[in-house]
Amino acid sequence: MDSNLIAPVGVLGFGVEGQSTFDYLVRNGVKDIVVMDKNPVNLPEVPAGVNVKVCSGENYLDGLKDCVTVVRSAGVYPMSPALFKFQMNGGLMTSQIQLFLEQTKSKKVVGVTGTLGKGSTVSMISHILTKCGVNNEIGGNFGVPALDLLKNETADRVSILELSSFQLMTLSLSPDVAVVLRVSTEHLDWHQSVEEYRDAKANLVRWQKRDGACVYLKDAAPTAKIASESPAKTKYAVSLNDDGDAVIEGATLTIDGTKLYLEDCKVRGIYQLENMAAATLACKALGIKVADAFEALKSYETLPFRMxxxxxxxxxxxxxxxxxxxxxxxxxxxxxxxxxxxxxxxxxxxxxxxxxxxxxxxxxxxxxxxxxxxxxxxxxxxxxxxxxxxxxxxxxxxxxxxxxxxxxxxxxxxxxxxxxxxxxxxxxxxxxxxxxxxxxxxxxx
CATH class of the missing domain: 3.90.190.20 (Mur ligase, C-terminal domain)
Structure with a gap:
């Protein structure tokens, strides 16, 4: 059990992610849980000896006064006055992704963020690793909630997380391999500003270790700026000119002298080459040969409803x-x-x-x-x-x-x-x- 989780523990937001957090707390022996959600809450069966208090409706945040620690669901804005006051009074706030990164036994964690292409890139990385015989699982914003990945985790596994700005906003740990795709402006109905949105994205790389790796799009200024905050020694750039580790020219991708032609692949859409380049470089950082990654990508099929x-x-x-x-x-x-x-x-x-x-x-x-x-x-x-x-x-x-x-x-x-x-x-x-x-x-x- 993680030492940061001092009970009573609040679950803030009870959607898919919040329910996964609740399951995690019960699995890990937390006896006092406070569930907070504006919407009506349907609790699963609660084991004997576990006390659960439910706060729903307009005043659902009143439940904060009963918590020492709160696990925030991604969709809950972390800078609200109520949460600020909770922390000023000594309350501890964490998140699914923070807990996962603190506790994972995976040999490597890959994190992918960006405004477009996250889901495709994550699934391409998984496809390459699977074809190359590397045990892997996808979680986070795509696939299963991150804490569900801890259930049957093995030390030989690579965990691949798709991460939104909401999930990255309060993070103080970064994955081993970080992939920063094209970042424009998004979710300004939630974030206070473009700066806040991009600053949240930067947490993907900000806390990397020297032996980590960062993959980014060189020609997209906001993306390159985010990547510049990574302390990782290994940085791989995707470029539309001749000066990247991966170069895209027309419908051809070149990495280390090896070429991948879009016409040999099952995916359509020239923009997919950016995702393929990022996925290949992420796998290269994990020790996969470029030629093997390219061979795997030829059999990759598009995710549903994406071109x-x-x-x-x-x-x-x-x-x-x-x-x-x-x-x-x-x-x-x-x-x-x-x-x-x-x-x-x-x-x-x-x-x-x-x-x-x-x-x-x-x-x-x-x-x-x-x-x-x-x-x-x-x-x-x-x-x-x-x-x-x-x-x-x-x-x-x-x-x-x-x-x-x-x-x-x-x-x-x-x-x-x-x-x-x-x-x-x-x-x-x-x-x-x-x-x-x-x-x-x-x-x-």
Whole structure:
């Protein structure tokens, strides 16, 4: 049991992560637990001898006065006045990732952060390690909650964590191998500023040891700045010029003189080469040969709803990029379209700025032939596209089904891609449901 966890221990937030924390505390013999969540709490079966107090509703943070230690779930903002006061009065605050890094027996821990591509990169690292016979598990923001990884941990394992800014915000330990992907601005409805968001990301590298390794994108200024805070001796740069440890030129990736051609891989989307480069360099830091990593990547298949190729019907190719909930994801996805294409755009409102997306779609995507807009952002997106000088057909539709039917007008030899640049709420429960609906529409053709 970790000495920092002085009871009573509070579980702050009781979603998937909070429930995993509760399970961890019970497993480790904590007898006094306080569960705090704004929403109603459904407790699992509590073993005899364990006292659990539940605080829910508007005043759920009143439970802090009964805690000595609090394990914060990632989605709970750590700088709130109530949590600040709790710590000023001697309370201890920790998190899942902090506890995992303090206690893991894994031989190495790889942490991946960035605004885009985290899930793909994490799964690529796992795919390479598995193909090379290295025992590994994925956790954190993707896969299972980090503390669940401690259950059947073995000393020969590599643990791979996808880490969001929320999870990194209060961290005071860093993983052995840190991967910093492209960092733009995100979650400004949660973070106070862009600086705070990027500062949180920097905790991934800030506490690394000298013998650690840091992989980063050299051409992305915020990413390079974050990487510069790493004390690790080994630093691997991914570059679009000739001066990186991994160099991307067109659809070719070169590392240590070995080349990987995108056409030999199952994934689509030229932007995936950045993720492949980062994954390969992370594995290189773990002792994997570059040629073996490249061979493994040829058989890697895209995660669901991330530029997922759904086949060709009636002479039309279909791509499902429902995971693209931000404008820059859609910019990246549409860059790899080869044929004339129809784009399905729009979703729920996160007050994102569509100016850059609109300008790129209008000026830099000559093969974009029609746009179907859905969701709460449809009107605002249409106005933004018109301001950028839109020349192609663009219409607003009440449902995805109608937008899909309109997109089929692209005709034989064309492509239909759903890459919404927005979250899905309002029309759908989440991006997965939106993706499933699109898949069914393709399947039903």
């Amino acid at each position: 997922e190729f759904k086949g060709e019907k009636r002479g039309i190719e279909f791509f499902n990029d429902s995971y693209a909930t931000r404008p820059d994801a859609t910019i990246a996805a549409t860059a790899s379209m080869k044929r004339p294409f129809a784009l399905i755009l729009g979703g729920s409102e996160k007050n994102a700025d569509f100016t850059e997306l609109s300008q790129i779609l209008v000026n830099d995507r000559p093969n974009l032939k029609r746009i179907a807009l859905i969701g709460a952002t449809a009107q605002r997106m249409l106005e933004s596209l018109q301001q950028a000088g839109l020349k192609v057909t663009a219409n607003i539709f009440p449902t995805l089904e109608e937008a899909f039917a309109d997109s089929l007008n692209i005709g034989e030899g064309g492509t239909v891609i759903m890459s919404p640049a927005c979250a899905s709420f309002g029309l759908f429960k989440n991006y997965k449901v939106r993706g499933q609906v699109f898949d069914k529409l393709v399947a039903d053709l």
